[in-house]
Amino acid sequence: MTAISSSPTGTKRVRRVILLILGGIVFMVPLLFPLYWMLVASLQDLSTIYAHAPSLLPNHAFGTNYRHAWTIMSNIGVSFVVSISVVLLSWLIGVPASYALARVGGRLGDLVVLVMLITQMVPGISLSIALYRVFHSWHILGTYVGLILADAAGAVPFVILVVRAFMAGLPGELFDAAAVEGAGPIRTFLQIALPLSIPAIMTVALFTFLGAWGDFVNALTLNGGSGPQPLTMGLYKFVQQHSTDLGAIFAAAVIAAIPTTILLYVGQRWIRGGLRAGALKG
Numbered sequence: 668m669t670a671i672s673s674s675p676t677g678t679k680r681v682r683r684v685i686l687l688i689l690g691g692i693v694f695m696v697p698l699l700f701p702l703y704w705m706l707v708a709s710l711q712d713l714s715t716i717y718a719h720a721p722s723l724l725p726n727h728a729f730g731t732n733y734r735h736a737w738t739i740m741s742n743i744g745v746s747f748v749v750s751i752s753v754v755l756l757s758w759l760i761g762v763p764a765s766y767a768l769a770r771v772g773g774r775l776g777d778l779v780v781l782v783m784l785i786t787q788m789v790p791g792i793s794l795s796i797a798l799y800r801v802f803h804s805w806h807i808l809g810t811y812v813g814l815i816l817a818d819a820a821g822a823v824p825f826v827i828l829v830v831r832a833f834m835a836g837l838p839g840e841l842f843d844a845a846a847v848e849g850a851g852p853i854r855t856f857l858q859i860a861l862p863l864s865i866p867a868i869m870t871v872a873l874f875t876f877l878g879a880w881g882d883f884v885n886a887l888t889l890n891g892g893s894g895p896q897p898l899t900m901g902l903y904k905f906v907q908q909h910s911t912d913l914g915a916i917f918a919a920a921v922i923a924a925i926p927t928t929i930l931l932y933v934g935q936r937w938i939r940g941g942l943r944a945g946a947l948k949g
Contacts, residue, residue, distance in 0.1 A: 709917035716913050735909065736919035742901025743926065748811065749897055750879040753818045754872045761826030762868060766856045769834035783824040794820065795888040802889060809894030817885040822875040833867035834860055873934045880927060898923055
């Protein structure tokens with residue numbers, strides 16, 4: 668009797684799951700198909716790609732495309748150096764500043780946060796033009812230092828906004844207990860605020876890395892002609908040189924996507940934890 672009475676509910680649940688799966692497939696296929704076609708086309712020659720009815724399955728491994736695209740590996744190395752440096756610099760500046768703003772609060776803290784928000788509304792090209800004049804006078808155009816500072820200028824406010832909101836939601840009793848035990852601000856930051864804020868810190872690190880990795884405006888404005896060429900500039904010049912060789916272009920795109928795909932797969936638990944904790948803390 669219990670199984671019979673509960674069967675309508677179970678049937679509704681099964682139908683709901685099936686509808687959600689079908690809806691997810693309908694939604695995801697248009698998003699994932701371009702990525703699938705990019706991978707398949709990278710393994711085909713031009714005659715197959717330009718065919719009237721191109722094959723949706725790789726009929727043979729056409730390695731010439733990847734041999735041509737391998738030239739962007741040096742650009743990937745430059746992007747790794749720049750992106751990791753931007754993450755470290757944004758941590759060094761943004762995380763302590765977040766703790767200070769979270770603990771101070773008041774009108775001064777609100778004013779600083781407002782300024783941080785305004786900086787996020789400034790178009791990237793406007794900031795790059797301003798930085799070009801400054802970096803030209805500092806003689807750091809076309810250098811790693813200039814590119815790292817330019818990307819960090821946009822990353823630090825983002826780090827402060829996210830980590831400060833997380834730290835402001837930490838229980839105040841922890842800091843009161845630390846003060847009673849005689850812990851100063853630095854010790855409280857290092858032993859309490861910093862370990863508890865690891866999810867938020869790792870989340871902003873991932874987004875900061877991806878922002879620096881995919882930056883094109885600063886790379887073109889500040890490092891377009893000379894100096895270290897990050898991945899975005901390498902892909903831009905590669906497409907210009909191989910404009911008629913779609914297979915090689917798709918192969919270069921696949922190679923460029925591999926590092927960030929691995930990074931997102933490894934760091935997805937930090938992203939989920941940081942976003943979930945931020946949502947719970949309002």
